[in-house]
Amino acid sequence: MKGGGLYSIIMIVVLFGLMYFMMIRPQKKQQQQWQNMINNLKKGDHVITRGGLHGVIDSIDKANKTVTLDCDGIFLTFSLNAIGNVQSAPAAQQAQPAAKEEKAAEPAKEEKADSQAEDKETK
Structure with missing residues (x-):
């Protein structure tokens, strides 16, 4: 035992x-x-809140533990605990042109598909 x-x-x-x-x-x-x-964190950092909101830091109040985000001209105040992720500024700027390129490529794909459909109809 x-x-x-x-x-x-x-x-x-x-x-x-x-x-x-x-x-x-x-x-x-x-x-x-x-x-x-x-x-x-510093002013100008691109952040994502835990709720998924993307914005740029406009000001940080360490005493009150709040941060003000600029979301396309709308200024919102959040608790520092709401910040989930910080993106580097160049990476965020590179993502925007890539998205524009994808949108520009979509009409080209549609035109190619239309031309292929026309070729099949003529045969």
Whole structure:
């Protein structure tokens, strides 16, 4: 019986150790990364809120823990906790022309499909 009790205690300690390394430690690491991101915010950064709203930081009030975002001319004030991700400004600007190129390519695809359909009708 003594060996069985010792075995149970060792298993519980091992399970707590695994739980710490699999759940608690990564969560703390992620929280520290987020805190560093929040501490490094500056005016002009492109951010995405946890709700999915994209905007540019207009001002940061560290005392009240709020940030004002410029969303296409509409200024909204959020808690710093609402900031989910920071995008680098060049990456955000590169994404906009890429989207325009995709829209420009769509009509070309439609024209090609129309010309192929006309070719089939003539045959």
